Amino acid sequence: MEDKDGSSQSGSSVPSTASTTESSSSPSADDQGIDVEMTGPPVEEVIDRSGEPDAEEKAMQLKEKGNQQLSIGHYLQAIGFYSEALEYRPDNAILLSNRAMAYIKVENYGLAILDADHAIQSDPKYVKGYYRRASANFALNHFKAARKDFRQVCKLKPKDRDARSKLNECEKAVREQAFSKAIEAEQTAPLSSTYDPNIIDVASSYEGPHPSPENSVLSDMDLEASYFAPGRLPKEFVMAAVQWMKSEKQVHKRYVARVLLACREYFANISSLMEISIPEVAPEHDPTLEPRLTVCGDTHGQYYDVLNIFEMNGYPSCTNPYLFNGDFVDRGSFSLEVILTYLLFKLMDPDCIYLTRGNHETKNMNRIYGFEGEVKAKYDDKIFQLFLEVFEWLPLAAVVGGKVFVTHGGLPVDPTVTLDHVRAVKRGIEPPEQGLMSDLLWSDPQPFPGKSPSKRGVGFAFGPDITQAFLDRNNLNLLVRSHEVKEEGYLVEHGGKTITVFSAPNYCDTMGNKGAFIHFGASLEPKFTQYEAVPHPEVRPMAYAAGMGGLFA
Numbered sequence: 001m002e003d004k005d006g007s008s009q010s011g012s013s014v015p016s017t018a019s020t021t022e023s024s025s026s027p028s029a030d031d032q033g034i035d036v037e038m039t040g041p042p043v044e045e046v047i048d049r050s051g052e053p054d055a056e057e058k059a060m061q062l063k064e065k066g067n068q069q070l071s072i073g074h075y076l077q078a079i080g081f082y083s084e085a086l087e088y089r090p091d092n093a094i095l096l097s098n099r100a101m102a103y104i105k106v107e108n109y110g111l112a113i114l115d116a117d118h119a120i121q122s123d124p125k126y127v128k129g130y131y132r133r134a135s136a137n138f139a140l141n142h143f144k145a146a147r148k149d150f151r152q153v154c155k156l157k158p159k160d161r162d163a164r165s166k167l168n169e170c171e172k173a174v175r176e177q178a179f180s181k182a183i184e185a186e187q188t189a190p191l192s193s194t195y196d197p198n199i200i201d202v203a204s205s206y207e208g209p210h211p212s213p214e215n216s217v218l219s220d221m222d223l224e225a226s227y228f229a230p231g232r233l234p235k236e237f238v239m240a241a242v243q244w245m246k247s248e249k250q251v252h253k254r255y256v257a258r259v260l261l262a263c264r265e266y267f268a269n270i271s272s273l274m275e276i277s278i279p280e281v282a283p284e285h286d287p288t289l290e291p292r293l294t295v296c297g298d299t300h301g302q303y304y305d306v307l308n309i310f311e312m313n314g315y316p317s318c319t320n321p322y323l324f325n326g327d328f329v330d331r332g333s334f335s336l337e338v339i340l341t342y343l344l345f346k347l348m349d350p351d352c353i354y355l356t357r358g359n360h361e362t363k364n365m366n367r368i369y370g371f372e373g374e375v376k377a378k379y380d381d382k383i384f385q386l387f388l389e390v391f392e393w394l395p396l397a398a399v400v401g402g403k404v405f406v407t408h409g410g411l412p413v414d415p416t417v418t419l420d421h422v423r424a425v426k427r428g429i430e431p432p433e434q435g436l437m438s439d440l441l442w443s444d445p446q447p448f449p450g451k452s453p454s455k456r457g458v459g460f461a462f463g464p465d466i467t468q469a470f471l472d473r474n475n476l477n478l479l480v481r482s483h484e485v486k487e488e489g490y491l492v493e494h495g496g497k498t499i500t501v502f503s504a505p506n507y508c509d510t511m512g513n514k515g516a517f518i519h520f521g522a523s524l525e526p527k528f529t530q531y532e533a534v535p536h537p538e539v540r541p542m543a544y545a546a547g548m549g550g551l552f553a
């Protein structure tokens with residue numbers, strides 16, 4: 001673990017080789033159906049080397065290198081090789097659809113769709129172009145568009161059973177979407193209002209922790225439920241549960257259900273914008289330290305790396321509070337353990353841990369990136385539904401020390417948005433296609449002024465001028481966001497006004513990046529700590545990501 005000076009001068013020199021910002025074309029607003037004027041960068045010139053001798057051979061060599069990188073999970077390197085190959089063969093459908101695949105892997109669905117469009121244009125008979133476009137649209141909740149492309153695949157390859165099953169899955173998603181729209185209109189009661197943990201039996205064979213002081217099962221259900229009120233969950237139980245899960249065992253379903261019901265209730269009754277102050281006293285575990293709040297970025301189911309943060313930096317307590325900035329689940333196969341640990345601490349003491357919603361605390365991301373499969377494997381569908389209800393009520397942003405704005409993705413590009421708008425965002429829903437919630441959850445910074453369509457296909461890219469204007473308008477000093485893997489675990493941009501923090505080291509066991517967290521003391525000067533990944537039990541990332549036949553795994 002190394003401490004780094006927190007000044008923006010030193011931070012901004014950190015290279016961003018792992019950030020996912022490469023783009024060879026600038027998508028137009030029309031493609032996205034977004035009705036705003038874009039002031040993005042001039043379209044990057046793609047060098048055309050197709051006339052050079054041996055162009056074909058060079059393109060194929062670069063394709064092989066790209067394929068090799070793709071197969072070992074080095075997606076950004078793969079994108080680099082495919083982009084180089086495309087300079088020699090700009091309209092090659094295979095190269096375009098391979099790069100689309102790599103873009104999908106890094107969640108750049110907007111760019112994937114552009115490449116797939118291009119591939120289909122170049123060769124309307126090349127089925128993978130349709131596959132890729134369908135996958136990216138599926139990830140974006142555009143199920144009807146995805147269905148159209150899988151229909152085309154089935155037409156081109158009538159005997160392809162895999163395509164048939166994916167088409168069926170699209171049909172199912174279209175039906176589900178229509179159904180949830182219908183029940184939304186009918187205001188059907190959520191599962192949490194009818195779910196009754198009292199009828200779940202705790203068998204005598206259960207050897208895990210209990211919330212009662214005697215660490216034994218209670219027969220008085222009201223008494224048991226009362227332990228799960230915010231601020232009342234015993235520390236002994238929380239710490240025992242954390243250790244129990246570390247040994248790959250499960251906390252009893254009755255207790256998990258109580259945690260989820262209590263947390264849903266808690267989050268539904270607090271503001272969408274949290275106001276968090278810096279503690280006035282030093283962390284209890286080490287009184288020599290400066291009082292601070294610790295801000296972490298994406299943790300993505302990397303439970304053993306989360307425990308490593310706590311071992312290095314102290315467990316959450318009112319004198320050692322944490323803010324986890326979204327994307328707790330998906331990708332890593334210990335997502336259940338990560339989110340449950342955060343929620344247990346939340347109930348132990350609501351002021352020891354703060355959570356903001358990430359774009360992965362959503363139903364559709366969980367379907368394709370593993371959390372749904374994981375919860376259904378470890379518990380059941382109803383517990384998963386209760387998790388979704390908690391996610392729907394998570395706050396969307398925080399103001400730290402009155403001056404630092406923290407949100408998962410980024411800033412809205414609408415030049416009139418104030419903190420009051422953030423407070424007023426309607427929650428209890430999946431993020432809409434566009435609007436303030438989507439911007440906060442999905443947007444990314446860009447180095448040049450203005451706004452551009454997002455490489456992801458949701459939200460926008462916002463420049464340093466947009467950041468400065470938002471901070472000025474709201475009397476703030478700094479934006480902290482997460483959402484993108486960074487080689488050094490963090491990156492300072494926009495003249496020191498935008499910090500990205502990412503806390504999942506060696507993301508997906510393949511990316512080789514460091515993790516980082518930030519300390520904010522009374523001065524609100526960010527101080528960074530970087531760290532490497534630690535070993536975890538042999539369950540590979542995305543082990544539970546079975547959605548769409550494991551297409552995204």
Ligand SMILES: [Mn+2]
Nearest residue numbers: 327358359483
């Ligand atoms: Mn994210």
